[in-house]
Amino acid sequence: MIHFALKRLGVAVLVALTVSILSFSMVYLSGDPALALAGEGASEQDIENVRRVYGFERPIVVQYGDWLVRALQGNLGHSNYLKADVASVVFERLPTTMLLGACALAFALILSIPLGVVAAIRPNSMIDRFALTVAMIGQAMPSFWFALTLMLWFGLNWRLLPISGTASWQHFVMPSIALGYYVTPAVMRLTRAGMLEVLSSDYIRTARAKGLRPMTVLFKHALRNAIIPVVSLSAVQFGFMLGGSIVIETIFAINGLGFLVWESILRADVPMMQAIVLVLSIIYILLTFLADLLNGFLDPRIRVS
Amino acid sequence: MTERILEVENLTIDIPVPSGILHAVQDISIHVDRGETLCIVGESGCGKSLTSLAIMDLLPKKAIRQAARLELADESIFGISERRMSDIRGNRMSMIFQEPMTSLNPAYTIGDQLTEALRRHRKVSRGEAKDRAVFLLEKVGITAAASRLGQYPHQLSGGLRQRVMIAMALMCGPDLIIADEPTTALDVTIQAQILHLLAELQREFNMGLILITHDLGVVARIADRIAVMYAGQIVETGSAAQIFTEPLHPYTRGLLDCIPIPGKTQRGAHLGAIPGIVPSLVGQMPGCHFASRCPLVDDHCLAGAVPLFDHRDTNRSIRCLRADNEDTQKISQEGVA
Numbered sequence: 172m173i174h175f176a177l178k179r180l181g182v183a184v185l186v187a188l189t190v191s192i193l194s195f196s197m198v199y200l201s202g203d204p205a206l207a208l209a210g211e212g213a214s215e216q217d218i219e220n221v222r223r224v225y226g227f228e229r230p231i232v233v234q235y236g237d238w239l240v241r242a243l244q245g246n247l248g249h250s251n252y253l254k255a256d257v258a259s260v261v262f263e264r265l266p267t268t269m270l271l272g273a274c275a276l277a278f279a280l281i282l283s284i285p286l287g288v289v290a291a292i293r294p295n296s297m298i299d300r301f302a303l304t305v306a307m308i309g310q311a312m313p314s315f316w317f318a319l320t321l322m323l324w325f326g327l328n329w330r331l332l333p334i335s336g337t338a339s340w341q342h343f344v345m346p347s348i349a350l351g352y353y354v355t356p357a358v359m360r361l362t363r364a365g366m367l368e369v370l371s372s373d374y375i376r377t378a379r380a381k382g383l384r385p386m387t388v389l390f391k392h393a394l395r396n397a398i399i400p401v402v403s404l405s406a407v408q409f410g411f412m413l414g415g416s417i418v419i420e421t422i423f424a425i426n427g428l429g430f431l432v433w434e435s436i437l438r439a440d441v442p443m444m445q446a447i448v449l450v451l452s453i454i455y456i457l458l459t460f461l462a463d464l465l466n467g468f469l470d471p472r473i474r475v476s
Numbered sequence: 477m478t479e480r481i482l483e484v485e486n487l488t489i490d491i492p493v494p495s496g497i498l499h500a501v502q503d504i505s506i507h508v509d510r511g512e513t514l515c516i517v518g519e520s521g522c523g524k525s526l527t528s529l530a531i532m533d534l535l536p537k538k539a540i541r542q543a544a545r546l547e548l549a550d551e552s553i554f555g556i557s558e559r560r561m562s563d564i565r566g567n568r569m570s571m572i573f574q575e576p577m578t579s580l581n582p583a584y585t586i587g588d589q590l591t592e593a594l595r596r597h598r599k600v601s602r603g604e605a606k607d608r609a610v611f612l613l614e615k616v617g618i619t620a621a622a623s624r625l626g627q628y629p630h631q632l633s634g635g636l637r638q639r640v641m642i643a644m645a646l647m648c649g650p651d652l653i654i655a656d657e658p659t660t661a662l663d664v665t666i667q668a669q670i671l672h673l674l675a676e677l678q679r680e681f682n683m684g685l686i687l688i689t690h691d692l693g694v695v696a697r698i699a700d701r702i703a704v705m706y707a708g709q710i711v712e713t714g715s716a717a718q719i720f721t722e723p724l725h726p727y728t729r730g731l732l733d734c735i736p737i738p739g740k741t742q743r744g745a746h747l748g749a750i751p752g753i754v755p756s757l758v759g760q761m762p763g764c765h766f767a768s769r770c771p772l773v774d775d776h777c778l779a780g781a782v783p784l785f786d787h788r789d790t791n792r793s794i795r796c797l798r799a800d801n802e803d804t805q806k807i808s809q810e811g812v813a
């Protein structure tokens with residue numbers, strides 16, 4: 172297991188380095204960063220000064236190394252717009268987004284895994300059809316539209332839930348559903364397909380031939396194996412949801428990273444965007460790493476070789 | 477007086493398929509006594525696996541099972557609730573499957589899967605179940621048995637896994653074991669060991685054994701009685717001695733001609749494969765099922781369904797109109813060409 176974990180960790184570090192290079196290069200996306208920083212109407216001399224102050228005249232490799240060392244020390248740069256340290260702003264907003272993501276994922280898994288299991292036990296039954304319909308609607312519906320619909324009915328017409336802000340747990344209900352519903356189809360379909368495959372496997376027949384109770388066969392022997400790919404998928408979907416939170420947080424006015432991305436894009440706050448891209452990517456990499464470990468735990472063929 | 481373990485009478489299995497009804501198993505009657513080995517032989521697709529699954533009530537959902545009698549030790553196990561049936565499975569009768577590589581759950585240790593079988597049916601502690609598992613793993617010839625309990629299936633070879641499957645089948649001390657081609661997926665050298673082991677355990681624990689196999693060499697060594705199946709029917713049944721010394725049904729004779737005999741069959745010589753193909757089992761088939769491949773076929777054979785006749789020798793029956801007349805006797809002396 173240790174060997175396996177170390178190997179996975181190595182891969183994660185390599186991916187993180189690649190991401191850091193990409194996010195570093197963002198500064199150069201819009202051309203000469205000094206020109207952008209100096210602003211319109213700046214003189215040749217001003218631009219030259221900016222270039223020197225920010226060290227843009229140095230070789231790019233040196234600049235990257237310098238940036239990376241500072242990033243590792245927690246210094247992600249300075250936002251000229253907010254006149255604040257980027258890292259402190261990002262880490263202030265991060266918990267809200269993570270909480271939203273976790274609630275949304277929990278909602279998605281609680282809805283989709285049981286539906287997938289039931290659909291697999293009775294393929295082509297009413298429940299199976301219902302589950303497939305849920306999945307299809309989920310995939311067809313744009314998340315902003317779904318979010319607005321929820322808001323309209325539950326927030327405005329029926330006044331059951333608050334529609335904006337993060338003051339209480341009730342504030343998280345609609346955003347979590349809006350964000351999580353988006354990933355239910357994929358999880359449900361994978362659970363269904365996995366269960367169908369596992370249920371027709373030889374070892375399930377063995378389990379039944381031992382006289383085990385249907386529930387033991389289903390949950391101990393079948394679901395345990397069918398769930399393995401769902402773990403990896405959930406990690407990937409969590410990544411998507413971090414992206415999707417840009418829309419959802421904006422709609423529900425949740426002060427998280429997604430909202431911050433939106434604001435920063437409007438303000439052309441490059442250091443802020445750069446930092447968020449980096450942080451979100453690292454979180455995603457960490458999640459994938461955790462999912463790998465969890466898979467190793469669930470599947471002895473991965474763990475013990 | 478021998479003790480009857482299993483009595484199956486007129487077992488029929490129909491499977492609805494897109495092109496009609498597949499009559500996979502038709503009117504099969506078999507029985508097994510305590511300490512007895514019944515071998516079921518026959519070509520691929522003749523319904524051997526379905527027959528054994530039907531006894532365990534593990535048929536695919538769409539299969540329709542009918543029987544006049546299905547009794548385990550004089551107690552009917554036909555039409556009983558799934559709950560009561562599951563109390564019997566793995567407890568009073570166990571099954572060993574063809575594919576040891578995929579028949580164990582990859583996510584659980586050998587120990588877990590062995591003890592689970594016992595703890596489902598008996599009130600025993602974890603420790604007692606473990607002791608029983610170690611005892612049986614040693615019985616099936618696995619060394620360092622105690623340390624194997626913590627291993628996962630993928631860490632064992634196919635032969636070892638099949639030994640584990642056998643140990644698992646024995647956990648509750650069943651009256652009957654059904655082994656469906658338990659060695660087909662294994663190396664030739666290991667096949668013999670496993671079959672030898674099965675036969676030995678069956679004697680030691682005094683169980684009934686149904687062994688399904690293609691391998692007539694094996695049958696010759698361990699069968700007490702034989703049922704020969706063809707296209708969903710039993711075409712000949714009798715004691716191993718009767719069938720090997722004097723096979724009566726043309727199909728049985730064809731099968732026996734297919735076994736190479738060491739010293740007699742020349743290397744590279746063409747084995748007497750039975751010409752022709754197995755008929756489709758979908759829809760009604762008038763007349764003898766073997767007619768299209770039979771060297772003795774005549775008009776009577778095609779006229780109507782051929783029943784299973786009792787032979788003048790006791791405990792022996794044949795489904796053939798021609799097997800007992802003079803022609804047949806003559807041909808049986810010459811051998812089927």
Ligand SMILES: Nc1ncnc2c1ncn2[C@@H]1O[C@H](COP(=O)(O)OP(=O)(O)OP(=O)(O)O)[C@@H](O)[C@H]1O
Nearest residue numbers: 491493498500519520521522523524525526527536
């Ligand atoms: N689930 C199923 N659906 C449709 N037909 C089936 C199904 N299972 C078995 N059959 C058919 O029933 C017949 C008997 O199958 P069975 O598996 O019992 O044969 P077998 O004698 O065990 O053959 P083998 O020696 O290849 O294992 C075959 O013609 C097969 O195609």
Ligand SMILES: [Mg+2]
Nearest residue numbers: 524525526656
């Ligand atoms: Mg078979």
